[in-house]
Amino acid sequence: MTDDPTINELTAFFGEGAGMPTAAQWRALQAGPADAPICVINLVKLRPAADYGPGSAEPSRTGLEAFMQYGAGSTPRILANGGSVVMGGGVQPPLVGDDEAWDIGIVVNWPSRRAMIALFQDPAYRAIFVHRRAAVERYRASVISAAG
Incomplete structure (x- = not known):
């Protein structure tokens, strides 16, 4: 646990690692300029079969x-929290660098770090997050910010 109640709450709900930020990564996100725009590049590797866990009422997918x-x-929750999806689709093999296999890439613009964090605090977003957990084998997200 940290001294920051927001980080504690986020890590309590989403966990740390396994496709989610660690407490240190949440702190790094918060440490940047709160109101400067950012862009997030998301890379997703999907599981062949969704894993909702034992006893789930979700259908097989x-x-x-x-x-x-x-x-x-x-997507509606991203928009409601001020973000905009710039592009999403299949990921081609790398143009430069080591070959990492990713299935989906998504680029999202945010007006601020604060707006992005608000998404993760949104109860409606949290309600559908179970599908992301079930779908994703590996997840990587990087923040691009002109302000540091």
Whole structure:
């Protein structure tokens, strides 16, 4: 646990690692200029079959089907929290660098770090997050900010 109640709450709900920021990564995100715009590049590797865990009432789905459920619910929440999806689609092999296999890439603009963090505090977003957890084998997100 940290001294920051926001970080404690985020890590308590989403966990740390396994496709989610660690407490240190949440702190680094918060440490940047709160109101400067950012862009987030998301890379997703899907599971062949979605894993909702034992005893789940969710129907059997592929990882792609579960991620599409997540996308259908998360996109309106991104927009409601001030973000905009610039582009999403299949990821081509790297133009430069080591070959890493990713299935989906998504680029999201945010008016601020604060707006992005608000998404993760949004109860409606949290309600559909179960589909992302079930769908994703690996997840990477990087923040681009002109302000540091």
